[in-house]
Amino acid sequence: MTGFTIKQSFIVFGLGLGVLVFVVWLRRGGLQADNKRILRLIALVIGYAMMLGIPFMARGVITSGYIAYPQTFGRFDVDWAEPLELVKERQEMLATNTRLRYGDPEEVLGSWNWLIPWFQSNVKQLFPFTVPIGLTIVMLFLYLLGQLRSRNDKQDRLIGLWVLIPMLLMVLIWFLSAPNIKYIQYVLWIQASVMTMLAMLAWYQIAWQWRIYAVFGVMGLGLLYVGYLILSLQAYPLPPGPDNGFYVRPMPPIKVMITQSGDEIHTPDSHIRQCWNIPLPCTPVPHTRIFYRVPGDIRHGFGLSPKDTQ
Structure with missing residues (x-):
């Protein structure tokens, strides 16, 4: 059995790469091919996108009520869909914590004061952040130096840098939305690898x-x-953890909430809005109208009363 998923932070990079491939295809005379061949190519691209995209969106609706959770668009009117205001709150919390851990959303998102602490924290992460960025800068310098020594036309000298456009676009979107290094480190290393290859090609002599x-x-x-x-x-x-190789999750203070249906729901009673090792059922975003889809049976999931889904 084979499964797949789509990392939302990769979509910008993937689309940018697709546009770049299309531009290169045009430069190489792609439109000069016969119409049937072009139509087959377009049908193949659309079919492949639908083959991956439709199951991904269906999975999103089944698990959250949204086609691309935690994005707010594409919400279906089902009883398990999270209320729109809670999704926006979760996005705000994500945008805040990726800039300044446990910071105040109004202060963090309303100014650039988080930038220096954010940079000081990330620059210490040598392998995910500092090394690939440093390698990219060094190789970019070598590439430009090699191109200046090249006898090629000026128009063709910097064409190799086109391949960096999707990655730079991805880095920009990442920085403006949720700048946690774990979301971008693979792009930084791809960028460093590509720049190393371009530098080697530039010094062909x-x-x-x-x-x-x-x-x-x-x-x-x-x-x-x-x-x-x-x-x-x-x-x-990391060495293996004490619990069969896993590390013990922290146990935040627990707050018990009684829903309108009379069920007990656990929630963390602290500023760290993570359930971690709290016994189930637990949610970091408590709501009084949560109910068991099958009373007393957690296996069938939860729903929200109609008023919360409006």
């Missing part, structure tokens, strides 16, 4: 053996870095 040596040199530095973490900091990889 250097013997290929030396370029291979450079690649292995970069890989060696990466292995040394991993060894440094393991031996000196003992920070990577």
